[in-house]
Amino acid sequence: MILQTYNPQQKLVAQYASAAVIGLGVTGYSVVRYLVSRGLQVVVLDSRIEPPLAHELKREFPNIEAHFGAFIEHALEGHALLVTSPGISLKEPMLRAAKKHGAHIVGDIELFLQENQKPLIAITGSNGKSTVTSLVGDMCLAAGLESLVAGNIGKPALDALTDKYDYDVAVLELSSFQLETTYQVPAESAAILNISADHMDRYDSMGDYVLAKARIIRGAKRAVLPRHEERLAQITNVNEILGFELEKPSSDNDFGVVKKSGKRWLVKGEQRLMLLQDIPLVGLHNVKNVLSAFALVDFLDIPLDVLVKAVMNFKGLPHRMQTIANVKGISWVNDSKATNIGATATALNSLEQNVVWIAGGQGKGADFSELKAVVSCNLRQLILIGEDAVEIEAALSGLLPISLAKNMYDAVDLAANIAVAGDIVLLSPACASFDMFRGFEDRGEQFKNCVETIVGSTSSSTHGDAL
Numbered sequence: 001m002i003l004q005t006y007n008p009q010q011k012l013v014a015q016y017a018s019a020a021v022i023g024l025g026v027t028g029y030s031v032v033r034y035l036v037s038r039g040l041q042v043v044v045l046d047s048r049i050e051p052p053l054a055h056e057l058k059r060e061f062p063n064i065e066a067h068f069g070a071f072i073e074h075a076l077e078g079h080a081l082l083v084t085s086p087g088i089s090l091k092e093p094m095l096r097a098a099k100k101h102g103a104h105i106v107g108d109i110e111l112f113l114q115e116n117q118k119p120l121i122a123i124t125g126s127n128g129k130s131t132v133t134s135l136v137g138d139m140c141l142a143a144g145l146e147s148l149v150a151g152n153i154g155k156p157a158l159d160a161l162t163d164k165y166d167y168d169v170a171v172l173e174l175s176s177f178q179l180e181t182t183y184q185v186p187a188e189s190a191a192i193l194n195i196s197a198d199h200m201d202r203y204d205s206m207g208d209y210v211l212a213k214a215r216i217i218r219g220a221k222r223a224v225l226p227r228h229e230e231r232l233a234q235i236t237n238v239n240e241i242l243g244f245e246l247e248k249p250s251s252d253n254d255f256g257v258v259k260k261s262g263k264r265w266l267v268k269g270e271q272r273l274m275l276l277q278d279i280p281l282v283g284l285h286n287v288k289n290v291l292s293a294f295a296l297v298d299f300l301d302i303p304l305d306v307l308v309k310a311v312m313n314f315k316g317l318p319h320r321m322q323t324i325a326n327v328k329g330i331s332w333v334n335d336s337k338a339t340n341i342g343a344t345a346t347a348l349n350s351l352e353q354n355v356v357w358i359a360g361g362q363g364k365g366a367d368f369s370e371l372k373a374v375v376s377c378n379l380r381q382l383i384l385i386g387e388d389a390v391e392i393e394a395a396l397s398g399l400l401p402i403s404l405a406k407n408m409y410d411a412v413d414l415a416a417n418i419a420v421a422g423d424i425v426l427l428s429p430a431c432a433s434f435d436m437f438r439g440f441e442d443r444g445e446q447f448k449n450c451v452e453t454i455v456g457s458t459s460s461s462t463h464g465d466a467l
């Protein structure tokens with residue numbers, strides 16, 4: 001059975017009378033609300049017996065047909081429009097079968113992009129997306145622009161349309177999973193902050209992962225890209241490319257760092273933007289984040305003093321190089337959001353102090369031998385927890401002292417007995433968290449609780465970064 005042909009010149013919601021929503025998490029529920037508000041008949045599927053928002057669906061939409069439990073290949077027969085949640089792979093047999101029979105498969109971001117009429121800033125990357133997205137939103141707000149910060153952060157994007165939220169500019173953090181189901185992203189500026197191995201359990205190769213990230217550039221007027229990332233060097237299908245790097249800019253469109261009169265400045269071309277020492281976030285990776293934020297809002301012509309003030313007032317996000325305690329000269333740093341090798345490598349490379357490093361969890365198919373490059377003399381000890389602890393130990397054996405811990409409490413207790421004044425104890429797992437925790441937030445909170453229980457806390461910081 002071949003279903004109706006999709007017309008790219010017409011909005012999806014105007015072409016279909018019904019749709020199947022696959023996945024009933026926060027995103028899926030927002031899709032249901034949006035489609036119902038646009039007059040479509042909706043059916044919902046979720047492979048879980050009790051999806052998180054099943055009760056809300058039944059209460060708010062009692063007439064919607066819902067099927068919970070294991071997906072079956074023929075469950076979507078007859079449905080022409082499928083809206084799938086980001087966590088569901090397009091390789092799912094049920095989706096493959098539906099696509100073969102002509103179904104049109106999209107995600108919530110594609111539906112948002114088709115209806116959004118306001119300027120759009122889009123951000124992806126293996127690491128730093130949330131920090132940059134939040135900072136860009138703050139920059140816009142400081143300039144008096146109401147910003148919608150959504151996508152992979154904040155509220156679901158479609159809720160803004162359903163609830164008729166009044167905004168001046170949309171700032172979207174987009175994961176590779178979300179980008180898989182978009183066709184183009186008509187952004188004023190779109191950034192790929194960095195590329196490192198992640199989600200290798202979902203992609204057949206690093207090349208496939210890069211291609212998914214690169215979809216953010218389709219339809220963008222200008223691209224914000226790291227200057228020396230060879231895997232992104234082939235991106236030329238945009239009107240303008242704004243590069244950024246921790247070095248002198250190579251053109252007036254580039255953002256970088258220069259030293260003048262003994263001080264380091266962030267600059268665009270020859271124009272000074274702000275002193276590096278005035279950035280409240282510590283670590284060179286955060287300098288890159290600030291540079292990319294400046295580049296992303298460049299088209300808005302916001303006064304420089306407004307942008308600088310927004311940066312100086314920005315306190316960062318929890319679980320991202322967050323100092324949670326400083327006891328007896330030892331800093332305890334929560335970088336639980338480092339769920340891949342690239343994020344952890346960035347964290348370790350940004351610290352000059354001696355480090356007791358806590359890592360481990362679910363590796364998502366990553367090659368832990370890549371961590372060898374960040375093992376240096378300032379790493380005093382590696383303490384491993386979680387599902388892939390033994391695999392990480394094998395990859396780094398002989399390079400530094402390694403201990404295995406049963407759980408987070410044991411890891412913190414062991415670190416407390418090893419660290420001395422001047423050290424940093426860094427939780428930067430390089431892994432996903434779902435083997436032992438509800439998510440990276442839960443992992444970070446448990447780390448914080450263990451630190452408070454074992455060593456106490458003299459730091460009131462909840463958003464600050466490592467010293």
